[in-house]
Amino acid sequence: MNPLPTQEQQQALRRLPAVHRLLEHPIVKPYHDRIPHSYLSQCTADVLAMRRREILEHSLPGEVSETDLADRVVQNLRRWAEPRLKPSVNATGIILHTNLGRAVLSEEAADAISRIARSASNLEYRLEEGERGSRQDHVEELLQRLTGAEAAMVVNNNAAAVFLVLRALAEGKKVIVSRGQLVEIGGSFRVSEIMRESGARLVEVGTTNKTRERDVAEAITEETGLLLKVHTSNFKIIGFTEEVPRKAMVHLADQNGIPFFEDLGSGVLYDLKKHGIGDEPTVQECVRAGVDLLSFSGDKLLGGPQAGIIVGRKEWIQRLKRHQLARSLRVDKFTLAGLESTLRHYLNPEEAAQKIPTLHQILKPAEKLQKQAEQLKQLLSPEIGDFAHLEVIPSQSEVGGGSLPGVEMPTYCLAVTPVKGSVTGWEKKLRQAETPVIGRVSKDKLFFDLRTMEEADFPRVVQTFREVIATGEA
Numbered sequence: 001m002n003p004l005p006t007q008e009q010q011q012a013l014r015r016l017p018a019v020h021r022l023l024e025h026p027i028v029k030p031y032h033d034r035i036p037h038s039y040l041s042q043c044t045a046d047v048l049a050m051r052r053r054e055i056l057e058h059s060l061p062g063e064v065s066e067t068d069l070a071d072r073v074v075q076n077l078r079r080w081a082e083p084r085l086k087p088s089v090n091a092t093g094i095i096l097h098t099n100l101g102r103a104v105l106s107e108e109a110a111d112a113i114s115r116i117a118r119s120a121s122n123l124e125y126r127l128e129e130g131e132r133g134s135r136q137d138h139v140e141e142l143l144q145r146l147t148g149a150e151a152a153m154v155v156n157n158n159a160a161a162v163f164l165v166l167r168a169l170a171e172g173k174k175v176i177v178s179r180g181q182l183v184e185i186g187g188s189f190r191v192s193e194i195m196r197e198s199g200a201r202l203v204e205v206g207t208t209n210k211t212r213e214r215d216v217a218e219a220i221t222e223e224t225g226l227l228l229k230v231h232t233s234n235f236k237i238i239g240f241t242e243e244v245p246r247k248a249m250v251h252l253a254d255q256n257g258i259p260f261f262e263d264l265g266s267g268v269l270y271d272l273k274k275h276g277i278g279d280e281p282t283v284q285e286c287v288r289a290g291v292d293l294l295s296f297s298g299d300k301l302l303g304g305p306q307a308g309i310i311v312g313r314k315e316w317i318q319r320l321k322r323h324q325l326a327r328s329l330r331v332d333k334f335t336l337a338g339l340e341s342t343l344r345h346y347l348n349p350e351e352a353a354q355k356i357p358t359l360h361q362i363l364k365p366a367e368k369l370q371k372q373a374e375q376l377k378q379l380l381s382p383e384i385g386d387f388a389h390l391e392v393i394p395s396q397s398e399v400g401g402g403s404l405p406g407v408e409m410p411t412y413c414l415a416v417t418p419v420k421g422s423v424t425g426w427e428k429k430l431r432q433a434e435t436p437v438i439g440r441v442s443k444d445k446l447f448f449d450l451r452t453m454e455e456a457d458f459p460r461v462v463q464t465f466r467e468v469i470a471t472g473e474a
């Protein structure tokens with residue numbers, strides 16, 4: 001129970017203005033034309049209620065002026081009137097930054113989503129026949145063509161894809177997986193947990209660093225429903241290691257008449273190995289190797305919208321499509337529009353590399369990044385004046401999002417060393433600006449990595465710096 005308010009607290013409470021009075025404050029007044037009255041009074045009442053709590057809970061009799069309260073009302077109004085989810089500049093150098101929304105879509109994919117959002121569409125309607133169709137039709141053929149798989153389907157994300165496969169094909173059965181692949185991916189996706197939730201029983205084989213073909217072969221029994229291989233997306237075991245080769249897993253599954261399912265995690269359609277980047281097999285290579293089912297994300301290396309893509313043999317995909325869960329995990333029309341458009345780029349790999357920001361950023365040569373860093377420095381110098389020191393510094397960026405672990409790419413950063421204010425102060429202001437600019441802090445510098453920035457971002461970056469400098473005390 002709260003103790004009775006002290007006399008001081010009572011006085012502070014009495015001094016608080018009434019709602020109607022605060023509404024008439026010159027700072028709040030201009031909002032009367034723009035914002036419905038009921039909403040305006042609610043925001044004002046909320047601010048006063050909060051102030052009352054402050055007084056009572058913290059025994060804070062210290063004065064908060066009416067102007068301060070009016071400021072709070074306006075802040076409160078803005079908080080509700082402006083979108084919370086907003087475009088930001090990713091200057092972290094981490095291309096697939098999970099907290100910053102992972103893949104950025106191509107212009108074409110973004111336009112496709114916008115077009116489908118603004119109109120009715122043939123989502124589940126076959127225009128040729130004038131009959132009901134499947135929403136999967138719009139991407140299945142493209143996926144067959146691009147990956148060489150017999151069939152394909154798309155669900156909400158890759159975690160859902162893995163869950164659906166385990167549930168539909170191995171509920172109540174045993175699933176064999178190497179101990180070295182019992183991973184946890186960011187955001188609490190744990191292979192062992194998802195397996196339990198799906199009703200499949202996990203059979204771990206081998207050791208953390210070594211699993212041999214014999215380990216898998218000896219574990220297969222009548223009760224085995226599936227062989228599973230999971231991409232160890234966010235770490236790498238180095239040194240004395242051994243994995244069962246893909247071909248051997250395919251062979252074991254074939255011999256025993258059970259499917260071999262591989263969770264590829266990222267899943268690349270574009271051959272990055274050719275550019276000396278990582279050693280990921282492409283989805284096409286895995287299909288060719290005879291893997292029965294493969295799943296991967298739409299918004300990792302593929303560079304499309306959030307989705308879980310499953311490709312493989314028709315008989316298994318049919319079972320997934322018919323399963324009850326498929327409805328719960330289905331993708332919406334925006335995802336399909338963005339995905340279809342993204343996949344279409346891959347019909348011409350050069351077009352994919354050029355138009356899909358994820359690939360484009362991975363492939364950007366260091367010389368170009370250096371030029372862009374110099375360019376940004378030129379643009380920012382007049383804004384920053386003597387508030388900070390600017391320099392172009394070589395560094396390393398990574399793909400992130402559990403893709404290509406251990407692969408680093410040479411990059412260039414614009415480094416800002418504050419002269420006025422602290423580095424954490426600058427970081428905070430840039431992050432809290434109208435268009436947030438998210439960099440990384442290292443010691444006394446703020447780094448803005450050009451690998452994840454586009455020239456089209458520059459005006460927004462300049463504007464944000466201008467705002468921050470205008471506050472005068474970054």
Ligand SMILES: *Cc1c(COP(=O)(O)O)cnc(C)c1O
Pocket residue numbers: 157158159160162185189230231232233263264265266296297298307308401402
């Ligand atoms: C990222 C990842 C997932 C989860 O994919 P989402 O699309 O984020 O749901 C599952 N498995 C592996 C191996 C991954 O790397």
